Every structure is written in structure tokens, then in C-alpha cells.
Amino acid sequence: MESDERYRRARGRVHVLKGFYIHLAIYIAVMMLLLIIDFMTGGGWWFYWPLLGWGIGLFAHGFVVFGITGFLGTKWEEKKTQDLMDSYSNQ
Structure with missing residues (x-):
């Protein structure tokens, strides 16, 4: 795999991870605020x-980011693409 391709994939993964961590941080902050409001009222x-x-x-976001990568992630896509290309060349 070329280094440009590896860099592009790594940057994409970092972007996905960053999105999850931002989601988690906002969730925690909002839930603490709601707890305080609930307690004060x-x-x-x-x-x-x-x-x-x-x-x-x-949880669903975390499952997509961390849990499903082996099942329907990039490696699965590449393998499936190669399988389909092979089947089309045999026809």
C-alpha cells in the first residue's frame, strides 16, 4: 500500500475517533448540567x-467506531470488493 493511501486512511480514522471523543465529552457535559438543573429544581x-x-x-456511535470495524470495516470492504471483482472476471 502506498504511503499516501496509508496516510489518507490514518487521517480518516483519526477524524472518526475525534468525532466520537467530542460526542462523548459533550454528552458528559450536558448530562452533568441536566443533573444539576434537576437537583436544583x-x-x-x-x-x-x-x-x-x-x-x-x-453507545451506537461507539459500536460503529470501535466494535464494528472488524466486521464491516475497511478490510471487509476490500475483501468483498476483491471477491466481487474475481466473480465478475469469471463470467
Whole structure:
């Protein structure tokens, strides 16, 4: 693989990781703010609803970034592309 291609892929991966970490930091900051607001207003505990809802989205984002890379990541795409190219050349 050429060094330009490796650099492009590495930069793309860094961009994806950075996006997740920013998402995580904003999630933590907003949840702490909502917890403080919930505590200060003295109402019923409602902050856990956005915590759970957004938490599911954050989990899904993390799964895509960290968990699914081996299953449907770049290596899978390359292998599948090569398999399809091979099958088209045999026809």
C-alpha cells in the first residue's frame, strides 16, 4: 500500500475517533448540567431519560467506531470488493 493511501486512511480514522471523543465529552457535559438543573429544581428525577436516550445513541456511535470495524470495516470492504471483482472476471 502506498504511503499516501496509508496516510489518507490514518487521517480518516483519526477524524472518526475525534468525532466520537467530542460526542462523548459533550454528552458528559450536558448530562452533568441536566443533573444539576434537576437537583436544583427539586422536581422528580427526570434527567435519566435524556441520559438513557442519548446514551443509546452514544453507545451506537461507539459500536460503529470501535466494535464494528472488524466486521464491516475497511478490510471487509476490500475483501468483498476483491471477491466481487474475481466473480465478475469469471463470467
